[in-house]
Amino acid sequence: MFFWFTYVHDLLCIALEIAYFVEAVQRDATLAHLMVLVVCIGFLTYTIIKLTMHKLHEVELNEILIQLKNLYPETLDTKPAEEYRKHIWFLKLFSVLYIVVLVVFNVIFYAPSITVLIKTGHWEKILPFYLKYWYDWRKPVVFELTFLHQIWVSSSAVTGVLLADTLYCTIILLISMQFELLGKRLEESELDEPELVKCVEKHLLLIDVCARFERIYSPSLLVTFVGSSGVICCCLFLTLAGENMGEAVRFSVLLFVYIMNIFLLCYYGSVLMEKSSNIAHHVYQSQWYNNCKKDQKTFLMILIRGQQEEKMTALKFTTVSLPCFSGILSTAFSYFTLLKAVYEGSSAHKTFDTNMNDLVRFESFIRVPEIFYGMIGITRYGEPRNTTKARLKQLFFWSSYANTIFCLIIEHIYFFRAAGNFTNFLELTALAPCIGFTALSIVKIMTIKLNEAKLNGILDRLKELFPVTHLEQTRYRTHQYNLESQMVMKSFSILYMILIWIFNLLPLVSMLVNYLMSGVLVRELPYFMWYWYDWHREGLYEITFFHQNWGAFDSAVFNLCTDLMFCAVILLMCLQFDIIAVRLRAAKDDPQELISCVQLHQTVLELGDQLESIFSPSILVNFLGSSVIICLVGFQATSQISAFDLFKFVLFLISSLVQVFLLCYYGNKLIEASSQIPYAAFQGEWYLADVRYRKSLLFLMARAGKWQKLTAMKFSVVSLASFTGILSTAFSYFTLLKTIYDPSDSK
Secondary structure (H helix, E strand, O other), rough: OOOEEEEHHHHHHHHHHHHHHHHHHHHHOOOOHHHHHHHHHHHHHHHHHHHHHHHHHHHHHHHHHHHHHHOOOOOOOOOHHHHHHHHHHHHHHHHHHHHHHHHHHHHHHHHHHHHHHHHHHHOOOOOOOOOOOOOOOOOHHHHHHHHHHHHHHHHHHHHHHHHHHHHHHHHOOOOOOOOHHHHHHHHOOOOOOOHHHHHHHHHHHHHHHHHHHHHHHHHHHHHHHHHHHHHHHHHHHHHHOOOOOHHHHHHHHHHHHHHHHHHHHHHHHHHHHHHHHHHHHHOOOOOOOHOOHHHHHHHHHHHHHHOOOOOEEEOOOEEHHHHHHHHHHHHHHHHHHHHHHHHHOOOOOOOOOOOOOOOOOHHHHHHHHHHHHHHHHOOOOOOOOOOOHHHHHHHHHHHHHHHHHHHHHHHOOOOOHHHHHHOOHHHHHHHHHHHHHHHHHHHHHHHHHHHHHHHHHHHHHHHOOOOHHHHHHHHOOOHHHHHHHHHHHHHHHHHHHHHEEEHHHHHHHHHHHHHHHHHOOOOOOOOOOOOOOOOHHHHHHHHHHHHHHHHHHHHHHHHHHHHHHHHHHHHHHHHHHHHHHHHHHHHHOOOHHHHHHHHHHHHHHHHHHHHHHHHHHHHHHHHHHHHHHHHHHHHOOOOOOOHHHHHHHHHHHHHHHHHHHHHHHHHHHHHHHHHHHHHHHHOOOOHHHHHHHHHHHHHHHHHHOOOOOEEOOOOOOOOOHHHHHHHHHHHHHHHHHHHHHHOOOOO
């Protein structure tokens, strides 16, 4: 009864959301506001479809679970048990993250209201979601009841998604376990005919269970995959292109968890394919040649059938696997690019959270990277360089840089000593990404340090071109650019700082847990490095721990400030391209205005070439290393490691993906900004101008047809297509590494 009441209630909420959406369209609401409604309607629709699927096939799902329970072994080997325990822990973490999203979605929206309450004592009544109510919900008591109603519907939506998706992952995990146990049984040397017949019967049963399970989940998977690209696109748009900080935070958290949700569905689909196809390998690895001809034919039949992998599909349109996940992301990025172009080309969108009376200062675009510059001793833009303070900062920078190089050296020594001693393969693959991360940070910060004067020259020129009056900043949408700069940079900085401090401090948590459980204090360090002394000794441990934390923090800041400055300069260049486009559209047979636009275009193109000469080498190193780092981190996250290590490597993987995506996204943004120039020129009233004006405009259009772009030393263009290529390469490396690695061999 409670289920059906909740189900009908969710249907009513979808109707109210759609009614609100129709009303919003009729009153010309902003595109960002409509995107918020689309995401909420889409998510609740997925919930309804998944709950409907589960309810319609509840009896059959229970039968599948009973069959798998009957097959479940009484005892399980230590390594498989540990592996499946890790999967269960990860599903629990996924559930917790969804609950965090629920809390953030319902609470973060009230941050502005709380601020106003503290300042003025006035409480503004707002609701976390947009629904069309037929009554005045702002009245006392009615507001509280309506708020509880929205909390209920959001909780039931999250619970419905968790129910369907965790059950999907759990059943696939149980089926995969049975395939693995069947393979090991077939590989045993002593297998008589009755036992072989039992193996065949079990194989047939598992194939039947897979077919039934695929038939149950296939429709909801199709709906999820079809809509996922749209939902991810909208969340990405609201995070990067939206104009409201509260909405950006809400939907950035939802974007992260939703991508993880789709990844889990695809990952467990790949797990099922891998485990089911391994049956043929296990059969061939057995001593089938010692059996009689009849048994050999039976083995052959199992081998032939085992080569056909069992898989989940979305109504046969696509196979649920990791390549499918890459395809969904690629499609979402394509939608996002189109949506961003439509949004930026429309003059109808409004800013509803920015105070347009405040002038935007040039320094606000580079404030965040400048803060991190100060943390590592690099002189900020505009600061005097011949003072005692500047020299002390230089000394601090070079000491930090030397410490980071020293950390890289002793990491390499540890790695080669471990490789020479045939140490655990997992330990080597855990160390390699850290080495790559440190090496990349050293290359990046040297890019900034060696080109400091040239970079300051670019900033000086961009500052001269920066719009400074209210009229100019309103006309050229400077506030929107500044808002995007602040949201992206602050979000990325928070993510990176969380990553590095979790890596740095997680050993202390692990030590505390072990001490509480066993009563023995076992000292641990965050990273694998070679030391010529016994760092376990009291006093030396604290110094070594501080040294590793210092080196890791410097590595993170080196990476962070370089990437943020890269994004800030590109954003300022995109602003200049927008200024050119706006001026060209408004130009009316004014030769001087056209010449001014041409000169500005020449200047921005020159600055783009200078920017490429500065960052191109580090981008090449970044792209080459990112595929390997993402591969190794992903390998660690899917291997038999502890819960603490799993958590930090999942966070490492997310941070690496976001870092590469950010570079590619802003490289793509520069291409889009420069590509609009010929279209803007054509949109002006050139047809009313004289021949000389038209010819001059034609020169501009011909040159603007070659888009401004950044490259990785000419090997690759920095764009969203590059990001897809990096993911594809990383996945290829990951597949190869998983194929080579044998978890049963510890060395």
